Amino acid sequence: MSATVLSVRKLSVFLRDGRAEQTVVDGVSFDLAAGEVLALVGESGCGKSKTAEAIMGLLPSGLARLEADEIRLGDVNLARLGAEAMRRVRGRDLSMVFQEPMTALDPVFRVGNQLTTPFRRHRGQSRRDASNSAEAMLRRLGMPDPDRVMRRYPHELSGGMRQRVLLAMAMACRPQVLIADEPTTALDVTTQAQVLEDLVRLGQEAGTAVLLITHDLGVVAHYADRALVMQRGRIVEEAGVGDLFRAPTHDYSRALIAAARGLSG
Amino acid sequence: MNGRVETWSRLKGDPAGVAGLLIVGVFLLLAAGVWAGVLGQGWADASGGRWESPGAEHWFGTNVLGQDIFERSVYSVRTAFEIGLVVAVLSTLLGAALGALSGWYARTWVDGTVMWLKGVLDAIPFYLFVAAVAYALQGRPWAMHLAMVATFWTTTGRLVRAEVLKLRGQDFVRAARTIGLSDARILLRHVLPNTSHILLVQGTLALVAAIKTEVILSFLGLGVQDGVSWGLMLAESTQEVPAGHFANFAAASGMLFALLMGFNLLADALQDAMDPRQASL
Numbered sequence: 001m002s003a004t005v006l007s008v009r010k011l012s013v014f015l016r017d018g019r020a021e022q023t024v025v026d027g028v029s030f031d032l033a034a035g036e037v038l039a040l041v042g043e044s045g046c047g048k049s050k051t052a053e054a055i056m057g058l059l060p061s062g063l064a065r066l067e068a069d070e071i072r073l074g075d076v077n078l079a080r081l082g083a084e085a086m087r088r089v090r091g092r093d094l095s096m097v098f099q100e101p102m103t104a105l106d107p108v109f110r111v112g113n114q115l116t117t118p119f120r121r122h123r124g125q126s127r128r129d130a131s132n133s134a135e136a137m138l139r140r141l142g143m144p145d146p147d148r149v150m151r152r153y154p155h156e157l158s159g160g161m162r163q164r165v166l167l168a169m170a171m172a173c174r175p176q177v178l179i180a181d182e183p184t185t186a187l188d189v190t191t192q193a194q195v196l197e198d199l200v201r202l203g204q205e206a207g208t209a210v211l212l213i214t215h216d217l218g219v220v221a222h223y224a225d226r227a228l229v230m231q232r233g234r235i236v237e238e239a240g241v242g243d244l245f246r247a248p249t250h251d252y253s254r255a256l257i258a259a260a261r262g263l264s265g
Numbered sequence: 266m267n268g269r270v271e272t273w274s275r276l277k278g279d280p281a282g283v284a285g286l287l288i289v290g291v292f293l294l295l296a297a298g299v300w301a302g303v304l305g306q307g308w309a310d311a312s313g314g315r316w317e318s319p320g321a322e323h324w325f326g327t328n329v330l331g332q333d334i335f336e337r338s339v340y341s342v343r344t345a346f347e348i349g350l351v352v353a354v355l356s357t358l359l360g361a362a363l364g365a366l367s368g369w370y371a372r373t374w375v376d377g378t379v380m381w382l383k384g385v386l387d388a389i390p391f392y393l394f395v396a397a398v399a400y401a402l403q404g405r406p407w408a409m410h411l412a413m414v415a416t417f418w419t420t421t422g423r424l425v426r427a428e429v430l431k432l433r434g435q436d437f438v439r440a441a442r443t444i445g446l447s448d449a450r451i452l453l454r455h456v457l458p459n460t461s462h463i464l465l466v467q468g469t470l471a472l473v474a475a476i477k478t479e480v481i482l483s484f485l486g487l488g489v490q491d492g493v494s495w496g497l498m499l500a501e502s503t504q505e506v507p508a509g510h511f512a513n514f515a516a517a518s519g520m521l522f523a524l525l526m527g528f529n530l531l532a533d534a535l536q537d538a539m540d541p542r543q544a545s546l
Contacts, residue, residue, distance in 0.1 A: 058442055091444030104436040108458045118444045169444060 005176045005209050006032040006055070009069040013050045013233075016063055024050050026233035032177060032209045037200060039224035039241070040213045041256065047233040048213045052179045055211075056096055057086045074176060092122040095170040097199075099182040101163035105154035111165055112150030118172035137168040140205075141198050160191035167199055174206040181213045196223050217260040221245060229253045275538040282534025288527025292342055299343035306336070319512060326512040337493050338516040344494045345476045345524065352413045352475035357468040359414060360421025361457065367422070368429025369452050379426075383419045391416055395478060399487040409488050413475050421467040428460045462539055469532035473525055480521055495521050 013025035025047040032038050040048050053059050054066050057078060071078040073094055078086065095118075098104045106114060112131060115138075119130035131150070138146035141164050154162060163183060170178055180199060184192035200223050203210045212224055220227050220241060227244050229237040229252060237250040248254045276282045298304030319326040324335040367379035386394070395412040402408030432438060433456065441451045482488035483496025495517040502514035 056443060058439065087445045087447060089445070090442065091446075096440075096443040098436050098440060100436050104440045106437045106441075106455050106459070108461065109455075117446070121445060166440065169440075172444075 002034045002036075004031045005034050005074060006211075007070065007072045008055065009071075011051065011054055011068040011071060012066070013047070013054050013059065014065045014067070015050075016065070021065070024233050025054065028230075028233075028235055030228055030235065030238065032211060034176070034209055035204055035207050036226065037203065037210045037212055037224045039220040039227040040211060040230060041215060041217065041220055041227055042230035043215060043256075046230045048215075048230055049181055051230075052096065052181050052211070052213055055177075055179065056090065056094065057081070057083075088122075091118050091170075091175075092173045093176045094179070095173070095175045095177075096179045096181065097163070097166050097170050097183045099185050101159050101166055101186060104166055105162060107154055109153075110150065111152050111154060111157065115150065115165060115169055115172075118169055122173045133172070134168070137172060138165070140202070141168055158191075159187050160195055163187060163191075163195050164198060167195070167202065171202050171206060171208065175208055177209050177211065178203060179211045179213070182215070183212075184219070185214075185216070192219075199223075217257060229256065272538045276534055279534045279537065281530045282538070285527045285530030285532075285534060288523060289531055292346075292524050292527065295339055295342045296346040299340055304339050306340075326510075334498070334512050334516050337498060338495065338520050340493050341495045341498065341517070341520065342524075344489055344492055345479060345521075348410065348413075348479045349472040349476040351410055352417060353468045353472035355410075355414045356417035356471050356475075357421055357464055360418035360467065361425050361460065361464055363418065364422035364425025365429050365452060365457055365460070368426035369433060369448075369456070371426075371430055376426075379422065383422055386416055387419050389416075392478075392481065395482065396485065396487055399482055403487070404490065406490060409479060409482055413478055417471045417474065421464070421471070424463050424467065425460050428463055429456055432456050432459050462536065465539060466532055466536045469528060469535070473528045473532070476521075476528075477525065480517075 008031075009029045011025060011028045012023060014021040015024050016022075028047075028051055030038070040051065042048055050059070050064070053064075054068070055071055055078065059066055066079070068079040073089065076089065078089065078094075081089065105111065112134060115134040116125075116127065116130035119125045119133045120127070123130075123133075125133060134150065135146040138149060143149055143161075143164065149157070149161065149165070154165075157165065167183075178199075183199065184195050187195060196219065199210065199212075202208070212219070214220060224241050226238070226240050228235050229244070229250065231252045237244070237248065237253045239249070244253065245257060248257055276286070295304060299306075315327065315330070324333075326334055363379045363383075367376040370376050394416055395409070398412035398415070399408045402411070429452075438451060438455060441455050446454075479488050479494060480496035480499070483494040484500050485496075486500070488494060488496055498513050498517035502511075502517065505511075506514050
């Protein structure tokens, strides 16, 4: 097994609810190895996305509070990092793809303008170099005509194209960890498969570990190496994907798998 | 397709927009002519006879002092544009800045202060406030500008605040955070440009309102001090109309009407043509 790049220990997230506080993530611990695809599964509201936001340092301040023994990325403990230092990590060592590609690009700027931002911000490339890097990135994603895509506005691209542009942005600096929060839920099934394949392939090429958040067990079975099953803020089962589907140990995992089987008929 | 080309082609397809553009274009040419020193230079020259009828020498006739009404109404175009542009630009910038700050930092003391200020300014009847400021600073040529900028930003500020409140929760703002951009950069580079359709329309409306307000203040003697304006001409005509001389009144109000109409038509058409979210797919 290769080296651990992200190690989370006892991560808890509390949401303010009037005077009281509600625990939405409760002492979550896991490790993520380089090049690995780790799925985080569970129903809506179980704390998957809040876990992701906590790792990214993007919890809404004032509304949410984070406690963690450690969120270690490489040699850095993100839990103790200041806002400024955290900004330098984001997009360079740690990046994220969202669920909704239709709204994740700024509608008033061309795709190229946005796609070059991470290259310029984190690698200090000139406008021209960044533009070349961005084009190369799109080409690696199998876009037939990257130059033309770069000159488009977001609304002129399909959902799958946009999600691939966002993927290219997230992978621009070959991050150590990519968090994909339901990256294909908003796409149709054929596009879904292509985008996920691109995501996994790009991750392997760059040695990036992927934390794939999903509620789709089909996706887990196909693309993940290991899975964490989450229920009400806790991780109730952690297993290799084969083991999980063959012999789930926890009742909730069994219920999830049974539900998925029931749906696929 | 190129965004600007697209906007232009949609504007061209709208007859009201084209009419507005033509009217505003003619007025801009007049103003440019005055600025260049070609048109309206004889506005103060009182060499004509009293109340001459329109004719070849004096196209719109002359006023009580024998001044050429055409020259005066053309020179007033420059007065109108000067005040309109200064007030529109400054009040839109101020509204954008304060609105964006209060939307981005909503429910903090920044937002509270800006909203309180806006509430206070909005609570004072507008013409009363402008007249009071202009009166308090009488004799200073920029008193009128100051009074208008101080009140015109509030609407823009409110609209921008609402838009920023909406935008800051959107995915592309979160996405900008995930690639490590700073708050200031996200606000300036991604949030404010998304309010450009509001700024454009509000700027145009402020321009129109400023021109109208200048005429009213000048009519009341609180506006233009050393120059001529449609408002001053209308003030003169209050003495002339009872005596049966309508040229001053007709020229000033006709020009004002045409210019305001042109701007309104253009602003409406531009709003439809430029909104990026109405772009064809």
